[in-house]
Amino acid sequence: MKKTKIIATYGPAVSSGTKVKQLVDAGVNLFRINCSHGKREDFLKAVKIIRQGTKSARFPVGILFDISGPKLRVDRFDGELPVKSGDRVTLTTDTTDLSQKKIAVNHPAIIASVKKGERLFIDDGNIVFKILKTNKTEIVIKAENNETILPGKGINLPDTKLKIPTITEKDKKDIKTAVDAKADYIALSFVRSGDDIIEAGKLIRKYGGTQWVIAKLEKREAIEDLDTIMLLADGVMVARGDLGVELPFAELPRMQKDIIRLANYHHKPVIIATQMLESMRFSPRATRAEVNDVATAVFDFVDAVMLSAETATGNYPVETVKAMTEVIEATEEVSVKGDTAVDKHLIKSEITQAIAYSVHTAQEDTDVKMIAAYTSSGFTARLISNLFPPQPVIALTSDTKVLAKLCLFRSVYPVKVSQPKTFNAMIKTINGICSKHKLAKQNEMIIIAGGVPFGIRGTTNFMMIHEIT
Structure with missing residues (x-):
């Protein structure tokens, strides 16, 4: 996986x-x-x-x-406007007139925000301009390379503080x-x-x-x-x-x-x-x-x-x-993770953090095939993910809203389960998941992280190594 x-x-x-x-x-x-x-x-x-x-x-x-x-663009006009280095073009809040090298823009904030001397790019930076003049309705720009302005192309203003939400x-x-x-x-x-x-x-x-x-x-x-x-x-x-x-x-x-x-x-x-x-x-x-x-x-x-x-x-x-x-x-297959700097002060639960680090240490020292993390909010699985284990992290949760959100996190594969009420029920569930998804075979080792009492949010407090039966 x-x-x-x-x-x-x-x-x-x-x-x-x-x-x-x-x-x-x-x-x-x-x-x-x-x-x-x-x-x-x-x-x-x-x-x-x-x-x-x-x-x-x-x-x-x-x-x-x-x-x-707020994607900024030139007007979706008919035709095209070839420009050469040194050519002057006018951008306007009015209407396009290619015969006058005048092109409308899709948002008046473009005109209102820019200042003389700033740069303006069209078409993902393929056409570079310098702003020469500005007023309330128009700006005059000078081309710095040869290109063709096509309709609807994007505008970038790398030097400008945009006055737009x-x-x-x-x-x-x-x-x-x-x-x-x-x-x-x-x-x-x-x-x-x-x-x-x-x-x-x-x-x-x-x-x-x-x-x-x-x-x-x-x-x-x-x-x-x-x-x-x-x-x-x-x-x-x-x-x-x-x-x-x-x-x-x-x-x-x-x-x-x-x-x-x-x-x-x-x-x-x-x-x-x-x-x-x-x-x-x-x-x-x-x-x-x-x-x-x-x-x-x-x-x-x-x-x-x-x-x-x-x-x-x-x-x-x-x-x-x-x-x-x-x-x-x-x-x-050949990735080797070195030490990663993380901000431990951002973690609200020192116990959950300690469990995540224990999981990380255990997987380095033991031949385990996967990590199973019972999690109500997804937090435990996310912490383990952030330590980059080479094994898949199977996040076990009963919360449907949490389930798909965990799809984004590296190594984490969420599975919906009912919260176990006993330790034996937990082991039975995990054995079944390993068999169904072919995650670990009989007699192979996995890591389990979770919390007791079962089903209570924010109680991650144990880590164990389990042999699949």
């Missing part, structure tokens, strides 16, 4: 229960619904199809709603849809500060949800407030597309590793995203650079790697997942 999880983006290429099942069989652990494309009915239909395709899965499969955020009115509706659909995670795009995470949490609770918030790190401002965001978010995603435009590209590898280390320190799951196997949208084979990209994330002990267009619209979605699974498994 692989430890690193795979997130696949739902889309037209996999829009049937059969295709969803094929992706799960190939190694997918969570599905991402991209709220940049579609409306409430589309998202609810997607959830229905995903649940249909995952109902027979060996372990629960999670659903993540990716909220689109991170959570738009559409985002609020999509968050409500995620809550109504009983999604497990909500990923918040273009996070700039910890306040954005607080606002998202308030909205989720207002709509009656308990979803966990994943902060997508793709803005320079987010990097500047990273410690606060890491404390407040339930997890983070390194969204390398926009982040790679906002930061000098040479800084991105180091920043990725810094984010992973900080997430591990704070006991938060971390996802690596964007173009991991991009070439497999059109080819049945990945490039060597892409294979190394996935392997690097696995060597860094991330919780999950994510596929976007590769599965949503690509020609080889199932083959892509199989390739990613193959790379993950081959890399995990």
Whole structure:
């Protein structure tokens, strides 16, 4: 069983229960619904199809709603506008007039926020401009390279403090849809500060949800407030597309590793995203650079790697997942984890923490096949996961809401069970699970962590080594 999880983006290429099942069989652990494309009915239909395709899965499969955020774009005009280095272009809140090299933008805050001398990028940084003049309705920008501006392309403002809310009115509706659909995670795009995470949490609770918030790190401002965001978010995603435009590209590898280390320190799951196997949208084979990209994330002990267009619209979605699974498994076989810095002061329960470390020590000194963690909230399994055991961590819980949320965490595979009332009942349940899921054979050793009295939240207080009978 692989430890690193795979997130696949739902889309037209996999829009049937059969295709969803094929992706799960190939190694997918969570599905991402991209709220940049579609409306409430589309998202609810997607959830229905995903649940249909995952109902027979060996372990629960999670659903993540990716909220689109305030994506800044040029107008979806007809035609194209070639520009040469030195050309001047006007961006406006009015209407597009290509004959005058004037292009409308989709949000007036673009014009209101920028200052003379700042940089402006179009099309994921492929076209670089410098801002020469600004007024209330227009800005004049000068091209610094030769390219062609195409309709609807994105705008990045790496030097600008945007005067725009991170959570738009559409985002609020999509968050409500995620809550109504009983999604497990909500990923918040273009996070700039910890306040954005607080606002998202308030909205989720207002709509009656308990979803966990994943902060997508793709803005320079987010990097500047990273410690606060890491404390407040339930997890983070390194969204390398926009982040790679906002930061000098040479800084991105180091920043990725810094984010992973900080997430591990704070006991938060971390996802690596964007173009991991991009070439497999059109080819049945990945490039060597892409294979190394996935392997690097696995060597860094991330919780999950994510596929976007590769599965949503690509020609080889199932083959892509199989390739990613193959790379993950081959890399995990030779992965060696050194000491990891974690913040013990963030742990509310010293006893639970002590049990997690005892499990970690025991698995190093004993030939155990798996770790079984009874958990009411998922906390015990998450702590053990954060110590990167080579064995699968089977999280046993009776709480359905906790079940799918644990799908994201490295090594953790949740199983729904009734809370045992006696020690013998616990052993019987675990023996049955090991047999059903082929996790350990008779006479093989496993570790069990849990709490007595049984069924009481927050009572993790024992660890034992058990021989399967």
